[in-house]
Amino acid sequence: MPDSAAAPVILGTTGPFPHGVLAERHPAIIRRVRDAFPYGPAQHRALDTLLHDCTEGTIGPLPGADRWRGWGLDRHLGQSWFDVPWLWSESYFYRRLLDAVGYFAPGPWQGIDPFRPFKLAELDGKETDEELAALDALGDDPDRALLHGSLWGNRADLGFRLSAESGEAVSALVADDSAGLWPLLRGGTLCLVADNAGRELVPDLLLIAHLLDSGRVADAVLHLKPYPSYVSDATTADLLDALRRLTAAPGAAARYGRTLWSALSDGRLAVRAHPFSCAPLPYAEAPGDLRAEWAAADLTLFKGDLNYRRLVGDRLWPPTTPFAEVTDWFPGPVAALRTLKSDVVTGLSPDTVAALDAAEGQRWRTAGTHALIQVNPSPSASA
Numbered sequence: 001m002p003d004s005a006a007a008p009v010i011l012g013t014t015g016p017f018p019h020g021v022l023a024e025r026h027p028a029i030i031r032r033v034r035d036a037f038p039y040g041p042a043q044h045r046a047l048d049t050l051l052h053d054c055t056e057g058t059i060g061p062l063p064g065a066d067r068w069r070g071w072g073l074d075r076h077l078g079q080s081w082f083d084v085p086w087l088w089s090e091s092y093f094y095r096r097l098l099d100a101v102g103y104f105a106p107g108p109w110q111g112i113d114p115f116r117p118f119k120l121a122e123l124d125g126k127e128t129d130e131e132l133a134a135l136d137a138l139g140d141d142p143d144r145a146l147l148h149g150s151l152w153g154n155r156a157d158l159g160f161r162l163s164a165e166s167g168e169a170v171s172a173l174v175a176d177d178s179a180g181l182w183p184l185l186r187g188g189t190l191c192l193v194a195d196n197a198g199r200e201l202v203p204d205l206l207l208i209a210h211l212l213d214s215g216r217v218a219d220a221v222l223h224l225k226p227y228p229s230y231v232s233d234a235t236t237a238d239l240l241d242a243l244r245r246l247t248a249a250p251g252a253a254a255r256y257g258r259t260l261w262s263a264l265s266d267g268r269l270a271v272r273a274h275p276f277s278c279a280p281l282p283y284a285e286a287p288g289d290l291r292a293e294w295a296a297a298d299l300t301l302f303k304g305d306l307n308y309r310r311l312v313g314d315r316l317w318p319p320t321t322p323f324a325e326v327t328d329w330f331p332g333p334v335a336a337l338r339t340l341k342s343d344v345v346t347g348l349s350p351d352t353v354a355a356l357d358a359a360e361g362q363r364w365r366t367a368g369t370h371a372l373i374q375v376n377p378s379p380s381a382s383a
């Protein structure tokens with residue numbers, strides 16, 4: 001394993017990016033959620049409290065969320081949100097937001113996703129129509145087209161857009177191990193750990209449908225979140241919305257939709273919503289049942305920035321730290337498809353890092369304009 005002492009865990013105070021997410025993006029998300037529903041006075045008061053706590057307050061209890069006590073809550077109680085691991089603080093913010101709007105409490109707002117209006121607006125948008133229409137002319141390399149569709153779908157991150165930081169030109173991949181990915185898909189099981197709903201989940205589903213149809217995989221397991229988080233993270237309700245969108249579309253999109261529908265019905269596509277998927281912790285701390293699921297797959301594919309942070313550890317790794325080293329703990333072949341939206345990155349060549357730094361300073365790490373495909377076909381823990 002690499003020397004993690006040389007790579008400090010990212011805190012809210014580590015640099016301008018994590019600090020800005022806690023100090024500016026989270027308050028902006030509270031404002032947007034508040035405006036999106038006719039919440040009652042109790043919810044407005046709870047959102048006021050959250051707004052204060054997340055910028056100036058300390059970490060407080062989460063009544064009824066016993067799992068969080070084992071996930072670090074007992075240790076962090078009373079600390080500033082900025083002084084604990086950034087991954088922990090961000091995840092805690094989304095859990096607190098759900099509490100504030102009554103998502104978990106018995107009553108009329110129970111189970112109402114506060115991010116649903118944003119997710120649906122995106123799913124129903126004309127960009128989605130255009131992306132689905134493009135399926136009718138995929139060209140002579142559908143493997144590559146659908147892999148890249150899934151990769152760049154990760155740009156569609158409502159957390160980013162709600163705080164209006166997107167809109168940059170897209171440039172090339174900073175790492176591309178895709179040649180090592182296809183040999184792992186030899187008719188076995190794919191585990192896909194999804195990230196965002198809407199315009200990311202749709203191309204993820206298209207990729208799964210294509211892999212099932214072409215026989216590259218016999219079956220697939222799709223990991224979703226058990227409750228809404230990080231604004232656009234995909235839940236089972238979002239999967240159903242995406243499937244409805246596909247099956248109602250014209251042309252090839254509907255065919256992919258039918259493949260997915262029947263694969264769900266006959267068990268070739270299974271869906272999971274494991275509690276640890278919303279944990280504020282790196283995946284190296286995952287419980288045994290989740291590890292066993294990954295170990296049983298021929299390839300586990302992690303989508304998106306947050307999953308990348310949790311896979312490699314949310315640390316300021318030197319960017320040339322080999323991806324194979326930081327994923328050596330993983331119990332099976334593993335890959336990451338991600339656009340870069342936070343400071344964490346590994347597996348880059350020294351030349352790539354030097355060129356990016358010279359051209360952009362540190363912005364390439366967080367702007368969502370660069371992407372990577374990384375593969376570790378044989379971590380030691382998979383032996």
Ligand SMILES: O=P(O)(O)OC[C@H]1O[C@](O)(CO)[C@@H](O)[C@@H]1O
Nearest residue numbers: 021157195304305306307341342
């Ligand atoms: O949707 P993605 O690709 O996981 O990106 C979400 C990213 O946005 C943030 O919430 C803010 O940058 C990160 O914490 C997270 O890694």
